[in-house]
Amino acid sequence: MTDAPPPTTPQAGGGNGAAPPEATPHAEEDNRFVQLLGRFAPWLASIGRLTRHQVRFTLLLIGAGWGTLRESLRPNSWRRPVRYEFRATLRQVVGGGFLSIVITATLAGLMVVSQAAYWLGYAGMAQMTGSILVSVLVREISPILVGIILMGRSGMLSLTEIGMLVLGGEVRSLQVRGIDPFLALVMPRTFAFTVGGFTLGMIFSVVSLLMGFVVAHANGVITSSVWTFFFNVLAAMTTWDYLVIPLKFVLVGFFVGLGACISGLTVSSNDTMATIMPRGFARGIMLVLVVNILFMLDF
Template sequence: MMDDERKTTPSGGSVAAYVGAPLLRVWRGTVDFAAYVVSIVLSFRSLRFIRLRSISATILTQTRFTGIDALPFVIVIAVLVGGVVIIQGMTNLPRFGIEGYFSNLMVIIIARELGPLVTALIVITRSGTAIATEIATQKWSREILALEIAGIDPRLYIVIPRIVAFSLSIFSLIIFFDTAAFLGGYLISLATLYMPVGAFFGNLSQAFSMKDLLATIVKSMMFGVLIPLISYYYGMMPRSKSEIPIYVSRAVSRTLFTIIVLNVLVSALLYFSWLE
């Protein structure tokens, strides 16, 4: 084999390295994240020493920022998403002769999937980035060190109030999202076609099941735990100021990916007929 040819043709070893190196990185990252989660769980042992008064203010502040402050934005997005789904549903389903399933389809698309997912996306972009940036800045200005020296476990002091606040906020926001999507979507759809309000909401309520409520609770709990966990993890990563944007961006992309994968898994577990 000529020298030039050897340079351009990957050998077996280099192909393995090409494929293996990223896999190894993912594996190491997963192991490191798992160790971090275990350390958080182990730190729960010291919860009994903590006075609730020290974290109650943080829970309130985070609930206000993540839940209440995000509400107008969530409602606007929900109305627009709901409008699009309703318009598409009401104009296209009759062509296939399945307009009778319109309400079921609404529940399936909006309540089961879009509500939790879009709400989580909004929370990640607003509050996930805020946590990662705040932690990275606090680490840089040695605020985290000050907490540790004072005997305050930063994992508990920072993560626990946010998990509580995020779970509550996401659950509430999903309920608001679904309501606004159905209500606002119906109003928007009136501009293009008419459907009696009683029939619309009557059919919707019939299409809802306890499983949908369970899915909403499970997803909001999972997202409420994971968004602060992943954001804190990446917020603690930067070793210099210049690395802060890199890890904040990584926090957002990894959280988005994890949330979307878990959303699929939960939906599959809850709604696949062979599990019923």
């Protein structure tokens, strides 16, 4: 009977006696890339959070705008509480902003109309007064000033009210009782701002032109009657002006109201009045400028 051969002792580095594999160049490059990425990861995360935050509001605005238009076409969306909210907000927007609109329109008319009539008459181009006033005052300056007044006078109020309702838990209580905060708060207020923007815009345009005519006529710059002055202004308007100018006022009011409501409805528990109001005001001004820039590019 022969003895069994002694068992072989496995060498270090592997059970089959093979040498351990050396690190490949690809593995070293991957390790360097991971280390480099780890250094820039906090910066990339900050940029990503900022971009996501800005894009989030834009997407919310687009979705809420489409939802507002869609829900407004349903008769059952305009129930009695919704109609009451619409009327209350409309009274606040038009009634609260009327005096500010008149004062601002008076100042704008004194500066723009009188100066334009004076310098155009001095240059021998008095026949261009109507077209200059339509292009500069009615179509460009008026929507911006009306949007700023809407945002500062009424938009901040809606933003504050809805934001306090969210922070106080009242919006959550509405959801528990089966009431949609979007239908109860956002939709009626947005349409109230839309109607209010158109109304205040028309008032601003008429008052600014009228006050400018009064000052220019008193100084002898304009010698025609007020009816001839307004006829020249209307004659200088093109077909697009009759469509674009009211549409600008409507869209400015729509997006100012919608932006204020969405900003108030999306506040977090970490927000305070010191953070809600500056953010909402900056968003409102941005929306007013974007609407006017888009019309400027297209028309």
